[in-house]
Structures are given as C-alpha cells and as structure tokens.
Amino acid sequence: MTSQSAGPQTFNPLLAYDQQTLTVSDCMMGHLIRINRRTQQAEPELARSWRISEDGQILTFNLRPGVKFSDGHPFTADDVVFTFQVLTAPEIDSPVSDLFTFSGKKVTAEKIDDYTVRFAFPSVQAAVERLFDAAPILPKHALEQPYRAGKFQQAWNLGTPPEEIPTPGPFKLKAYIPGQRTILTRNANYWKADATGNRLPYLNEIVFDIDPDKNTRLLKFQKGQTDLLSPVSVEDLHSLSELENNGKIKAVSLGPSLIREILWFNLNERINPNTQKPVVDPAKLHWFKEVKFRQAISHAIDRDAIVRLVFFGKASPLWAFTSSGNKVWFNPHIKQYPYDLDQAKRLLLHAGFRYGAEPGKSLLDPEGNPVEFTLCTNAGNVLRQKMSAIIQEDLARIGIKVGLSFLESKALLAKINASYDYEACLLAIVSGDTDPTSEKNFLLSNGANHWWYPKQLTPATPWEARIDELMNRQAISLDLNERKRLFDEVQVTLSEQLPFIFLVSRHLIVAAKSRIGNLEPAHLPDFVLWNCDRLYFKP
Amino acid sequence: MTTFIVQRLLSLIPLVLAVALFSFVLIDAAPGDFLTELSLNPHVSPETIASLRTKYGLDRPWYIQYFKWVRGMATGDFGYSFSYNRPVLDLIGERVINTSLLALISLLFALTISIPFGVIAALYRYKWIDKVLCSFSFLILSFPSLFLSLLAMLFAASSGWFPIGGARSLGYENLSSIRKLTDFLHHAFLPALVLSLRMSAIYVRQVRVTLLDVLSQDYIRTARAKGLPKRMVIFKHGLRNALNPLISMFGNSLASLLSGAFVVEVVISWPGIGSLTLTALLSRDPYLLMACLTYASILLLGGNLLADLLLAFTDPRVRFVRANP
Numbered sequence: 001m002t003s004q005s006a007g008p009q010t011f012n013p014l015l016a017y018d019q020q021t022l023t024v025s026d027c028m029m030g031h032l033i034r035i036n037r038r039t040q041q042a043e044p045e046l047a048r049s050w051r052i053s054e055d056g057q058i059l060t061f062n063l064r065p066g067v068k069f070s071d072g073h074p075f076t077a078d079d080v081v082f083t084f085q086v087l088t089a090p091e092i093d094s095p096v097s098d099l100f101t102f103s104g105k106k107v108t109a110e111k112i113d114d115y116t117v118r119f120a121f122p123s124v125q126a127a128v129e130r131l132f133d134a135a136p137i138l139p140k141h142a143l144e145q146p147y148r149a150g151k152f153q154q155a156w157n158l159g160t161p162p163e164e165i166p167t168p169g170p171f172k173l174k175a176y177i178p179g180q181r182t183i184l185t186r187n188a189n190y191w192k193a194d195a196t197g198n199r200l201p202y203l204n205e206i207v208f209d210i211d212p213d214k215n216t217r218l219l220k221f222q223k224g225q226t227d228l229l230s231p232v233s234v235e236d237l238h239s240l241s242e243l244e245n246n247g248k249i250k251a252v253s254l255g256p257s258l259i260r261e262i263l264w265f266n267l268n269e270r271i272n273p274n275t276q277k278p279v280v281d282p283a284k285l286h287w288f289k290e291v292k293f294r295q296a297i298s299h300a301i302d303r304d305a306i307v308r309l310v311f312f313g314k315a316s317p318l319w320a321f322t323s324s325g326n327k328v329w330f331n332p333h334i335k336q337y338p339y340d341l342d343q344a345k346r347l348l349l350h351a352g353f354r355y356g357a358e359p360g361k362s363l364l365d366p367e368g369n370p371v372e373f374t375l376c377t378n379a380g381n382v383l384r385q386k387m388s389a390i391i392q393e394d395l396a397r398i399g400i401k402v403g404l405s406f407l408e409s410k411a412l413l414a415k416i417n418a419s420y421d422y423e424a425c426l427l428a429i430v431s432g433d434t435d436p437t438s439e440k441n442f443l444l445s446n447g448a449n450h451w452w453y454p455k456q457l458t459p460a461t462p463w464e465a466r467i468d469e470l471m472n473r474q475a476i477s478l479d480l481n482e483r484k485r486l487f488d489e490v491q492v493t494l495s496e497q498l499p500f501i502f503l504v505s506r507h508l509i510v511a512a513k514s515r516i517g518n519l520e521p522a523h524l525p526d527f528v529l530w531n532c533d534r535l536y537f538k539p
Numbered sequence: 540m541t542t543f544i545v546q547r548l549l550s551l552i553p554l555v556l557a558v559a560l561f562s563f564v565l566i567d568a569a570p571g572d573f574l575t576e577l578s579l580n581p582h583v584s585p586e587t588i589a590s591l592r593t594k595y596g597l598d599r600p601w602y603i604q605y606f607k608w609v610r611g612m613a614t615g616d617f618g619y620s621f622s623y624n625r626p627v628l629d630l631i632g633e634r635v636i637n638t639s640l641l642a643l644i645s646l647l648f649a650l651t652i653s654i655p656f657g658v659i660a661a662l663y664r665y666k667w668i669d670k671v672l673c674s675f676s677f678l679i680l681s682f683p684s685l686f687l688s689l690l691a692m693l694f695a696a697s698s699g700w701f702p703i704g705g706a707r708s709l710g711y712e713n714l715s716s717i718r719k720l721t722d723f724l725h726h727a728f729l730p731a732l733v734l735s736l737r738m739s740a741i742y743v744r745q746v747r748v749t750l751l752d753v754l755s756q757d758y759i760r761t762a763r764a765k766g767l768p769k770r771m772v773i774f775k776h777g778l779r780n781a782l783n784p785l786i787s788m789f790g791n792s793l794a795s796l797l798s799g800a801f802v803v804e805v806v807i808s809w810p811g812i813g814s815l816t817l818t819a820l821l822s823r824d825p826y827l828l829m830a831c832l833t834y835a836s837i838l839l840l841g842g843n844l845l846a847d848l849l850l851a852f853t854d855p856r857v858r859f860v861r862a863n864p
Contacts, residue, residue, distance in 0.1 A: 009623050010623065017577060017580070093591050095577070095582060097587065098584040098586075134582065154625070157623065157624050157625045158623060159625060177711075178633050178634065178810060179633075179634060179637075179814065179815065180705055180706060180707060180808075207709060209704075209808070210808065210810070211704055212808060212817070212818075213704075213806045213807075213808065215689060215692065215806070216703065216806060219693070220703050222696070223696050223703060409576070410569070410571030410576065413571055413575045413576065413578065413579065414570035414571040417578050432580070432582050448578060449578070449579070455585075
C-alpha cells in the first residue's frame, strides 16, 4: 500500500503522460525489453531475445512463448504488430510515438511467425533496444475493435470495468475509486516464476491511495497506513528518523539522483514578433554570451552552502551534464568551478568588466552599465526558492545585483519555451533514460528544450555546432566505447562553455517499512515499484 | 410562488454564462495551457504537441472555445476533460455528491453548535461565559482553514480515533449498507468539523446579536408582562424571530462552504469537487474547470433561493408578490 500525489489519469498506457499514471500502468503492463532499473541495462521481458542486424536497421525479436494476458488469451506476434500500428498512428498522438519516429519516418513492425517480429528502422540508431522500454504491449483482442471504431482515445479510461483491461504484467486492475484509490490485484497468469518455481508476483494486491497533500502522505506513512514513501523530500527526513531508529522503517539514500539543478542565461538572439524588440536586452545578452562571465558566475556560487542549507546535506555538487546516478555515462573528468570569489572577479576583469568607485562596488560592464539581472524559478518549489536566495547573496559578493522572480510553473514554461522573455532561470533537468540519445532535445541546437536558445535553424556558435555533430555521431554509432568517447567530449565542451551552469544534484531517498523484502530502489522510475513482482512482506 | 422559483432558476442561465465567459478570458490570459508541461518531456516532439493542440481546439481564440462550450451546454454536453480523456459529466458526478454531503453535514454541525451557544452568550451577556464564547469564536475565525485541517490530521494520527484522510475505507464495497454509512460518517466527521468551525464562529456571534436585539423589543416585554414563562418567551418569541437573518446568511454560506472545501479537501484527501477544481485549474483543463465553476454558481444561487423560500416559510411578513407599480 502506497500513496500518490495524484491518481492515474487513464489506464491506457499509450496515453500516459505523467509519472503517476505510468507508475500504476507499469505494474500491469508488459514490455518486450525492460531496462533493469538497478543496472540500467536492457533485459529481455516479453521478448526472449533480440538480434540487431549488421547495418543496425533491423531488429528481430524472438518472443517468449506461453505468455498469457490476465484474461487467459495468449500473447503472440499479432499483439506486438498491433501495438506498433496504434503507437505510430498519427491520429493517436501517443507521447511514445516520437521515440519511434526518426526525421519524420516511423518504425515498422512485421510479423514473421507467431513468435518472431521484425522491426525496420528508417535509419541507423544507437541503443534502439532501449526504446522498447517505453512501449507497453497492448492486447489486440481487447483493443482492436475500439481502435477500428476510432475510439482508442476513450478506451481504457478510468471508468472502464476492470475485466475489460487484460494485462500481461504482474498485476491487473481490481478497482478504481474516483479521486480516492486504485487497487491492483495479482495476475494469476503472469509468466514469471522465481528460482524455486513459485509463480510471481508475491504480493496479492497493491493499493495506491490518492493524497494530494504532501503532509498527509507523510503522516499516513508515519502511522503505518502506507508501506512506502518514495521519494522522501529532504525536509521530511528528520521526522522519519525516530521510526528508523526503532527499526520500523528503512530509509535508503541512493546518492545523486538523475534530477540536476541548473542555472542558465537566456542566449536567445530572436526578435519578439509583437514588440519588434530583441527578447533579451542587447546589453545584457552581450554579458550572457561572454563565456568568462558564465564561468565567473559558476565560480561565485557556493554549492556547498546550497547542499548544506537547502538540502540538509542530502545533495552533491554537480559539475557535469550527467550526475553520478547515471552509471554508464557519468564523466568525472571535466572542468570544475570551485567556490572562489577572487577567481570569479579575475575572470570578470579579464572580460572587460570593472568595479564602480562608489562604496557598494557594483560591477559595471565595459560601457559602464551596472550588471543586474532577474533570475526566475518556479513558485511553490521551496528548495529552488531557497537556492535562488543563496545565489542572490553569492553574486552580490562579486557586485552583481540579482532580482528574483517566482512564477507559476506553466507561466514559467511558457516563458522558456514560447515567449523567451526572461533573463536567467533556475530549474532542473530530468531525463527519461540514462542513455544520451534521450538528451538530444536538450543538447541539439534545434531541440525544443535547448533552453538557452531553443529551436535554432543553424547553430549560433562553433561549440554548439560541435555538440550537434558529436551528438549526431553518437546517435548512429553501434560501438558503445566510441559513443562513450563522443559523449564524454560533449560533456567536456558543456563544462567549458557553461550554457547550463550545473549546481547540485539532490540525493534520491526512498523509505519503506522494514518488513518489505527484495527492496531494490533505483534511480530510474518507478524508484521502488519497478520490481513490484518480487516485493514481499517478511513474516 | 412557482413563478418566483421559475424566475430565479432562469436567472441562473445568464449567471453561468457570465461566469464561464470570465473564466475563458482568464484562462486564456494566463500564460501556458494544458499542453505546456508536455514540452518538458524529452520524448515528445513539438510537432506532436502542435497536433494535439489543434485536436483539442486549444489553438483557437478564447471566444470560439467559449461558443463551442455554450453550444455544447445547450445540448447537455458539458465537454471533455483532456487530462482524463473522459466526458466531464462522468468525472464530476460522484465528486459533486461527496462535496454536497460534506457541505450538508458541516452545515448541520454549524447549526447544532452555533444556535445553543449563541443563545447562551446572549442570555449571559457580559458574563464570563459570554466572554469565553466570544473570544473563542474570534480565535477560530483568525485560524486559516489550512492550519485547522492540518491540526485535524495530526489529531487523527495521534489519537487514532479517526482515519487519516480519504472518504471511504479499503474494502468499503464489501460492507453492509449500515456499515457503509457509519464508515462514511466516520471519514466525514473531521473534514465536516473543520469546515463548520468557521461558520459556527460567525453564526454564534450573529445569533447572539440578533437575539439581544429581539429581546429588547416591545413585544417581548409585552409577552413577559402577560406573565408568560421566560423560557417560552425566549425560545418561542425571541429565537424564532432572531433566526431570520441567520437563514439569509445560510444562502451565502453554501457557496462559502465550497471555497473552504478547496483547502480542506486537498489536505484531508477528500475526493470532492474542491480538489478536482484545483487539479483542473493547475492542469488548465478548461471544460473540467467550467463544470466545476458551474456547480459552484448553482450552489450559490440555489443556496440563496433556498434561503428565500425558508424565510417565507418562517416569516409571515415575507410574501412573493409580483411588484405592480
């Protein structure tokens, strides 16, 4: 039994947009390949094995025979082909479909026999097998009819009777009580068994309560009404320590998570179509584009203070694009910017900035304008608000005046992605997978989340062109060592140019009752329930 | 009388239309829309978002969306929730019942708490009990409902007498109907109490003031002079007349109960319309939000109508006559 901040929005896994919906759906669904959350490597699931052709464009899956959906219907190649037919259909607009689209062309699936499916990719792609972790396999016998009738969007919504939702995963839906809870029950037809031949899953039921308020979730866990609390926010940790000391619960810290807090300046050179003025004040844009300015800022931020004061020690300073939570791709050999105000000032003076004569000693640019900017972040996120206050103080020490602006998250995103009307922003990057290909939206200069200057037609700087080239090369290379070398260079370039100033990475902490066995929390979601088929209660 | 009711019900239509008009304008003016957050998902391309935006009609100006909504409403179609992929009407049905029941229970609480205490305060004016009651109601009024809700949750957790949040226990479906009712009331007690506390605090003061006012009237002195027992005078002549302003206040409290319910429902995980409105607002799900707001306007007008009818029932001087010039 656990509790969620919001309930699932649908039981249709292809239309799941948010993590709450995915968490529930992943306990019920099956995938051809699953990324082991612990090792971050791809492992066979509904596919027994797979083979990638020499040219990297054909992927052949050998399906697991004898697998049944929860209603007893056998799983075959038809289900796989149907799933990809729906997934890539333009009228569905599934959030998964873009993963299987390469420069406008879609992946095609072809049935060879009942237990063999061949996928043809329009171009060579590295690590294609990892994509299948995001593609839940649908039962053709249950969903073909609504799909043909054009009603796939409404199929498997929250009002659908549970018996109409056959699933191949460890659990199936038992009941959904609007706004209150989702109850999953054991799928007796689940194919996995443990080493001694016992059928999985061990648990009979998983109950997800819906508790929008964070304090209520904490209270329920403290009182033992729920068995899991994941993730635990740093400010709640101390209120769990008593329970931890008398052995009732276990709080596990996994170290730096995949959430990376960053600060960046708006380097956008566009003109606002409504006002015909540049989106960023040209004088300020001039500072922001100066790499020494960005490096000086990085030197001036006391990351240890952020870790100590904001995260109570449960975070680590971050210097690179990946955090050490990423097992394969983390690169520690990059340029670091330890807290050093003198070095920061030296860099600024080098770049032509100077200090005013008046007692406040504010920093002036070569034209004599005082250096000031507004840093925005999302309102309601206490940690980020505290961080921006620390940054404000730190930068005041090198004579830069920072204004703070806390915006509602949708308003902030509209600024970052559409109107580009801001100066600097503090936010976090979270990736869907540990593989660099899933970061291309951030790193490619034409990417929509290339936040400092999104959707460029041609790269604005030589180093962005270089990153584009490296990212595109790693995306089509089939040699892991070569890819690693290319992405390492991307990370080195980022750490030198600092379009994103990396700040800290909070630790991922989960808590569970000590009675829960096989608890193997991991960095990729769902942090705790990813191995829900093996969790059990110790007697 | 019937004409009056019909008139009042008809006046609901322009009100709902106006509320919706304002809401559409405001939602449009707020930056971002339902799909904005999707752009954070590194797996979803801008083309897909654009295509979804067209499909949902979010690329159209607000007045087109508004007229589309009005046309739907005319045919009984409340629209479609984007986030839940379901017709709005399916979603709000049970939520409306939960919130209405919660409001009803807290109203009962408020009346049973406030009338006796109000009477006591009035009868023992300036005595210590009056002073205690008045300061206590001040105290309650100065507490934000968020704080009261959190206190209630802490109380539930530390005493173990009440469930921590939710409206129904696990396994509710298998209970007998009597057990279902007690289970529901057990869950509803704390949120209803929190909701009613503020209202009781206002009511106590109201009852006290009007009762004092009424008791100083001539007819009360007359009744006393005639030799009627004090108890009879206070309850039959005094209180009955003192309740009229309370009934008028009741009309507005239904709507204010709903706004209080926003906070209480979120903190106590009560699956009602308040928490749904918040979800709809945060995700900018326009049709779902409209349905919630329509419900709120109906509650406001319905409450006022009910209050007027009750007033006519208790006060023989109030009659619904067509005003003829």
